[in-house]
Amino acid sequence: MKQYLMAAGLGLTLLSPQLASAQDFVQSGSSDMLPQQDGQSLFNAVCSGCHMADGRGAEGAGHYPPLANSEFVESPEAVATWIINGYRAMPPLGGIMDDAQVAEVVNYVRHNLGNDYEGQMTAEDVAALRE
Template sequence: MKHHVSRIIFAAAVLLGGIASAQDFVQSGSSATLPQTEGEAIYNAICSGCHMPDGQGAVGAGEYPALAGNENLETADYPIYLIIHGQKAMPPLGDYLDDAQIASVVNYIRHNLGNNFEGDTDAAYVPQSR
């Protein structure tokens, strides 16, 4: 039941991100997958609907923190954990993104959107947070 609810929340987040991104989302059988592999494409498909395309965040039906200039992104551990497990209004995405996709979007948000934090992460680093 928990995974079913998470999938519904994830699908709703994708739909709220825009029609184009919803069309990019593929559901096959009982497992949902996101076909994008590049950090920017993943961000645009599932993150920008709440955190905004420029990463400035939003307040409305919920509060979505800014990723731009967010010092919590200085180390990769924090965003990796939140992407996998979720927090408050953010659904857990660990069942929908593989380790390489998580690393890719984390690198994107840490090096773009007005951020320029040092270092990259890779897929081998992600499992410790699962």
């Protein structure tokens, strides 16, 4: 019964209109880099699994902090550094995202999910953080 309820819950979650579409999760077999280019698609493919599609975060097997309505994401450099290098249980993603992709995710998180911070991060800004 418990397995049935878990499967049903997962099914309902996957059908939720707030969640990413299946095409957001496709990764090319010919490259180590993610194929998605825009911030929302990258967020859906990589970040939403832990931070949830609406950015509310989650508790369970671990603590996944919210990105929605978050003061932390006010700093584009902090967000980009965590994406590139990882932090605690968050794996480093700098090896599967180029500078432009990291900038897109940073900008998506800072201007969506209930956040509305000023400024845009550029690929050049991310490249400087990698040095």
